[in-house]
Amino acid sequence: MFAVLSLDMGAAMKTLVLTLDLVGTFVFALSGATAGARRRLDIFGVLVLSFVAANSGGIVRDLLIGATPPAAISDWRYLAVSLLAGVVIFFWYPLINRLKSPVLFFDSVGLALFCVAGAQKSLVFGLEPVMAALLGMLTGIGGGIARDVLLSNVPAVFRSDIYAVAALAGASVVVVGDALQLPTTATAVAGAALCFGLRMAAVRYDWHLPRARTPEHADGQREVDERDDNR
Amino acid sequence: MFAVLSLDMGAAMKTLVLTLDLVGTFVFALSGATAGARRRLDIFGVLVLSFVAANSGGIVRDLLIGATPPAAISDWRYLAVSLLAGVVIFFWYPLINRLKSPVLFFDSVGLALFCVAGAQKSLVFGLEPVMAALLGMLTGIGGGIARDVLLSNVPAVFRSDIYAVAALAGASVVVVGDALQLPTTATAVAGAALCFGLRMAAVRYDWHLPRARTPEHADGQREVDERDDNR
């Protein structure tokens, strides 16, 4: 993703973006490893979930746009950062578990970076604007979905606050900017800022999307809550 | 899928096929949205399940035969129709829930169209006959499998009446017709009709495939029934 974003950036900007991208990978990997440790997986399972949570979104996007092998497979740094996060969780899980708000902060940074980079890469590969925005969103949320499916849970993003909407908004800024031929760097920064801001606001003010009204399944709520406990 | 089917068709036929294909997408999307609404997902989750249930079969087929980006990603109409179905379910779920038999009818139409179009596209991409028939079946049933996996259920198609067999029969007609060099349109219509007829007959006369005899797991039945309730 680094290469795509950097087309019109200077060297200092490049270093900044690469750093943030790897930070995003690291924090997403933390979330995967934490979910695995909670289900009492062994060290191998924890490491797989680290990698899956951090890289599935990008891998699926790359398969869909025909960019094989995916960046997460061909650049060793994504793997290294993912495994590092897994090892950290495996040995210091009780410690990390207390750092809730920094993790949330970096997770939002990661989401912002991933949705912007995913949209930009999809545009470079010639996808239509609406699909590029959706693939940007997928880059941001895909890892969490794969993590939850592997643990046999309904993906949290389908029920949580406006996580996916924030990613879609950020990716859309990139796509609209591209259509208006605005400078790539400016729209990338604006998109990432919008995604980050929306996500932090949603957490702070407890924003949620509405759920479908299904009166005949009123007892479904209990089953949902039980499953959430496993997460 | 439209383009493949239309190779030797007139304009009127094209319009008919496109209409039916989008009807199939719409109804499969309804099934995904309904499953999501029952599990009390938010509006985003419902829309994702709409798209997944309607398009996963075709997307996986396109990835397997190397046709990237998949049609469902590059043609906006599949997305639009899928999201429309999700919105309809989200706001009028109790109403739609009463229309059981029209939904079943259109679902069978969708299955018939998808299995035929999937087999034909696989042949065009040079796959061997048996695999083309199986990929036609996968096009028809893949969406339902992805929907169930995302909701953490065992796919209904592994247990239900002869849904997959009907899709395989329809796809096989296309493949056999291609081997005998019969006209494409005729075999497509015959394959779709066979799939549709088998499926409707299976529902009407309650046909089922046999299950494995596993006496030592006799109490497994209860667990199966509980899970089916969630669907």
Next chain:
Amino acid sequence: MFAVLSLDMGAAMKTLVLTLDLVGTFVFALSGATAGARRRLDIFGVLVLSFVAANSGGIVRDLLIGATPPAAISDWRYLAVSLLAGVVIFFWYPLINRLKSPVLFFDSVGLALFCVAGAQKSLVFGLEPVMAALLGMLTGIGGGIARDVLLSNVPAVFRSDIYAVAALAGASVVVVGDALQLPTTATAVAGAALCFGLRMAAVRYDWHLPRARTPEHADGQREVDERDDNR
């Protein structure tokens, strides 16, 4: 996979490798069919799980390295062997269930063959050494993961004895041998032997990987055990 391994082999060696590769496919398919029969799927579901358990690892590897269509889709023998295993389980499940130790033996043979062949194919497609080793491991364990996800279980490989580590060790021998320009056949045999030996030793001496310490989820253990019963 046969073609890749056979680059520097004589005709007798080719026949041996093909035989072992199909034996591996057959035994992995047995494991998928058995899991399906235990959950009381119908004959179609059992056959799908046979194919998925035997071929998912190779299919995902081929998608990731850009080798479309995947070998399991373009060579009918993998399909035929997979379906044969499914039929055997469907009709003679109680009989097969008693043959625990031969199944375990052949499963280890399959794992050894798949991890070596997967690593070699990834090298041929130009992947970096570390990723080639990981894709070799994925070829060996991917089928079991897909089988468990379809049945709504947490993948057994995330919790079991050193199954994945054995596959990674075998694949690494191939990759290191390639870097040192050792003869392909020799490293393939050595890698397969190491994987097989590690796996058999792990079963015999009950070796396990450590689990994360999560004292605050001490009651998670019970839920884990219940799920294991379904497998």
